[in-house]
Structures are given as C-alpha cells and as structure tokens.
Amino acid sequence: MEVNEVWEEIRKETRKRAEAEPVLASFFHTTVLEHDSFSSTLANHLANDLSNASIQPMMLRRVMKEAINSSEEMISDIANDLIATKERDPACRYFSTPLLFYKGFRALQAHKVSHWLWANERHTLALFIQSRCSEVYGVDIHPAAQIGKGVMMDHGTGVVIGETAVVEDNVSIFQGVTLGGTGKESGDRHPKVREGVLLSAAVTILGNVEIGKNAKVAAGSVVLSDVKEGTTVAGVPAEEVGKSGKKSPAYEVDHNIYRNL
Numbered sequence: 601m602e603v604n605e606v607w608e609e610i611r612k613e614t615r616k617r618a619e620a621e622p623v624l625a626s627f628f629h630t631t632v633l634e635h636d637s638f639s640s641t642l643a644n645h646l647a648n649d650l651s652n653a654s655i656q657p658m659m660l661r662r663v664m665k666e667a668i669n670s671s672e673e674m675i676s677d678i679a680n681d682l683i684a685t686k687e688r689d690p691a692c693r694y695f696s697t698p699l700l701f702y703k704g705f706r707a708l709q710a711h712k713v714s715h716w717l718w719a720n721e722r723h724t725l726a727l728f729i730q731s732r733c734s735e736v737y738g739v740d741i742h743p744a745a746q747i748g749k750g751v752m753m754d755h756g757t758g759v760v761i762g763e764t765a766v767v768e769d770n771v772s773i774f775q776g777v778t779l780g781g782t783g784k785e786s787g788d789r790h791p792k793v794r795e796g797v798l799l800s801a802a803v804t805i806l807g808n809v810e811i812g813k814n815a816k817v818a819a820g821s822v823v824l825s826d827v828k829e830g831t832t833v834a835g836v837p838a839e840e841v842g843k844s845g846k847k848s849p850a851y852e853v854d855h856n857i858y859r860n861l
C-alpha cells in the first residue's frame with residue numbers, strides 16, 4: 601500500500617470518527633482533517649507530544665517535518681510501521697488508530713526523527729527528543745540505535761534500546777523489552793535483532809548477541825547468548841524450548857495472543 605493510500609484511508613476514517621463522536625470532533629479536526637499530508641499530521645502529533653515549557657510545538661514541528669520529509673524512504677518506512685501495526689494487532693482496526701492513540705507507534709516515529717538528527721550531527725536536539733520520549737511515552741531509545749521498517753512496537757511502556765543495538769525489518773516488540781549492554785563491554789555492546797523476530801513482553805537481552813531471523817523470545821526471558829534462527833527461547837537465562845515454526849513469528853504469534861485476551 602502506498603503512503604498516499606494510507607493517508608486517504610486515515611482521512612476517511614477520521615471523518616467518520618468525528619461524526620460518530622462529536623466530543624472529539626475538534627480533536628480530529630486539528631490533528632488530522634486540517635492537514636494536507638500524512639507527514640504534516642504526524643509532525644504535528646509528535647511536536648505536540650514532545651514540546652514543553654521551554655520548547656514550543658511550532659519549533660519542534662518544523663524539525664519533525666524536515667526529518668519526515670527528508671527522503672521518500674523515511675515516509676515510506678513510517679507508513680510501513682503503521683501498516684505493520686494494523687496487520688498484526690487485532691485490536692487495531694483502523695489505520696488512524698496507531699497515529700491517534702498508540703504511543704508505541706509514536707515513539708518509534710520520534711526515534712526516526714532523532715536518528716536522522718543524530719546522523720546529521722545534531723546530537724543535542726536528538727538527545728532532547730530521546731529524553732522527552734522517555735518522559736512522555738516511557739520509551740527510551742538511543743538516537744544512534746538502528747531500527748528497520750515494518751516494526752510494531754505494541755504498548756511501548758518500559759522499552760529501552762541502547763546505542764549500538766540493531767533491530768531489523770518486520771520485528772515485533774512488546775512492552776518492557778530491554779536491548780541493553782552487560783555493563784562489562786564498551787564499543788559495540790548491544791543486541792542485534794534480525795528480521796521477523798518476536799520479542800515478547802518484559803524480554804531482557806544483554807550484550808552484543810544475535811537473535812537470529814524469525815526467532816521467538818518468550819515473555820520474561822533474559823537472553824545472554826546468541827539465539828539461533830527460527831528457534832523459540834524462554835526462561836532466565838533463556839534456553840531453546842522449540843522451533844518458532846512460523847515463517848515470521850513477529851506477524852503470526854501476536855494474533856493468537858490477542859484473540860485470547
């Protein structure tokens with residue numbers, strides 16, 4: 601699905617939502633309907649969330665727009681995260697929902713902005729955004745961390761991702777996940793999470809270890825060594841308990857879990 605199609609869907613849904621819930625009509629208008637593009641509405645959301653008494657939304661909006669519009673790839677990666685959330689989270693029935701109401705999605709997009717600033721040597725502003733995301737969303741991602749596209753961060757609360765961590769495309773991350781260092785290493789010291797991995801709630805992965813493609817890490821596990829591609833690990837410390845058995849657990853497992861809630 602192209603970015604423009606996603607944007608059209610968001611506008612259609614928001615018009616219907618505004619009609620159905622008059623109390624929120626002006627909210628829908630100022631956050632979506634008065635904007636002429638997806639990048640404008642997202643920049644507005646992030647700026648409103650992350651501004652404070654010393655930095656006004658207008659100043660941040662400009663930076664957000666600059667970052668979001670910096671390349672075709674950036675805006676398409678953002679749309680991919682949105683589509684991933686709608687496809688994988690059965691509680692999410694509309695494209696507009698992550699944008700309007702999911703702080704995990706917003707935190708990931710704010711990280712894209714801070715990562716862009718970091719790459720452009722604007723480290724102080726990048727760190728400001730990281731710090732505000734931590735305060736506002738409860739998600740603390742170092743601006744230098746590399747995160748791919750089609751990533752779903754569900755809930756977001758308590759997620760911490762360190763400076764040299766890598767999260768490849770199509771990974772799903774639940775609340776309370778830590779991708780941290782062991783405290784004993786310096787330099788390249790954080791986990792490398794390969795494509796299609798599922799990181800369940802409260803997973804802690806420490807050190808420069810590799811979580812192989814399409815692996816599953818069970819809720820509450822502490823991972824201290826490499827995890828083989830396509831395997832399921834669980835426990836403290838995590839051990840292999842089976843094969844992940846699905847082409848991409850990041851996609852499929854979530855549906856089962858949520859239907860049971």
Ligand SMILES: CC(C)(COP(=O)(O)OP(=O)(O)OC[C@H]1O[C@@H](n2cnc3c(N)ncnc32)[C@H](O)[C@@H]1OP(=O)(O)O)[C@@H](O)C(=O)NCCC(=O)NCCS
Pocket residue numbers: 774799800801816817818819820821832834835841842843844853857
């Ligand atoms: C790992 C998980 C996805 C199940 O994967 P699975 O491949 O279907 O694995 P199974 O259920 O067959 O379990 C395999 C073994 O690991 C054990 N296991 C599964 N999850 C575990 C966990 N979190 N901690 C410890 N052991 C666990 C099972 O008891 C089973 O052990 P057994 O073979 O001795 O009976 C699931 O247990 C899990 O942790 N889901 C995450 C849910 C989540 O984060 N939800 C957030 C919602 S907000």
